[in-house]
Amino acid sequence: MDMRQVNSLSYEEFVETFGNVVERCPVVAAAVWSGRPFANSHDLEASIGEFIDSLPVAGQEGIVRCHPDLAGRDLKRGALTAESRGEQTQAGLTLLDAGDAARMNRLNAQYKERFGFPFVICARMNNKEEILLRLAERLGNEPAQERQCAIEEVKKICQLRLQDIIQCPATHTK
Numbered sequence: 442m443d444m445r446q447v448n449s450l451s452y453e454e455f456v457e458t459f460g461n462v463v464e465r466c467p468v469v470a471a472a473v474w475s476g477r478p479f480a481n482s483h484d485l486e487a488s489i490g491e492f493i494d495s496l497p498v499a500g501q502e503g504i505v506r507c508h509p510d511l512a513g514r515d516l517k518r519g520a521l522t523a524e525s526r527g528e529q530t531q532a533g534l535t536l537l538d539a540g541d542a543a544r545m546n547r548l549n550a551q552y553k554e555r556f557g558f559p560f561v562i563c564a565r566m567n568n569k570e571e572i573l574l575r576l577a578e579r580l581g582n583e584p585a586q587e588r589q590c591a592i593e594e595v596k597k598i599c600q601l602r603l604q605d606i607i608q609c610p611a612t613h614t615k
């Protein structure tokens with residue numbers, strides 16, 4: 442889809458197309474729709490980022506809470522969204538051995554206990570070793586710092602999902 446097509450989508454089509462660029466938060470697409478027409482995918486991405494940044498703490502934490510655990514129950518039950526399943530599979534999270542799976546579950550539980558929202562990282566920019574490392578590291582963050590870190594990861598996931606949907610015409614060098 443190119444930007445001409447994006448900008449010609451009805452509200453319903455827009456939310457159907459972009460409703461999961463932020464995991465299980467179609468309200469984000471519903472909110473930024475009023476910002477069209479978008480000059481390019483970065484313009485749409487910036488609108489989404491500005492909307493997320495404008496939310497109160499509770500709203501930002503709500504967005505983070507909408508993300509399924511990595512290698513968690515939803516993965517096991519086949520209850521992930523298509524995007525999340527693809528991302529988690531690509532990072533090797535379906536191939537964890539028993540030791541790594543137990544460690545991931547334990548650290549995820551500790552993280553949730555400490556921060557009140559799940560550990561979120563852009564799986565496509567990491568492999569399973571890096572994810573475990575970052576999870577252990579970020580457990581030591583202060584809550585406000587970690588919330589910001591999680592939101593930055595949500596934006597990275599969103600950026601890659603937008604790139605999957607919008608193909609920008611090749612920039613023709615003069």
Ligand SMILES: NC(=O)NC1=NC(=O)NC1=O
Binds near residue numbers: 511524526528564
């Ligand atoms: N808790 C998470 O980090 N979830 C996810 N990361 C991704 O890249 N996709 C997800 O669903």
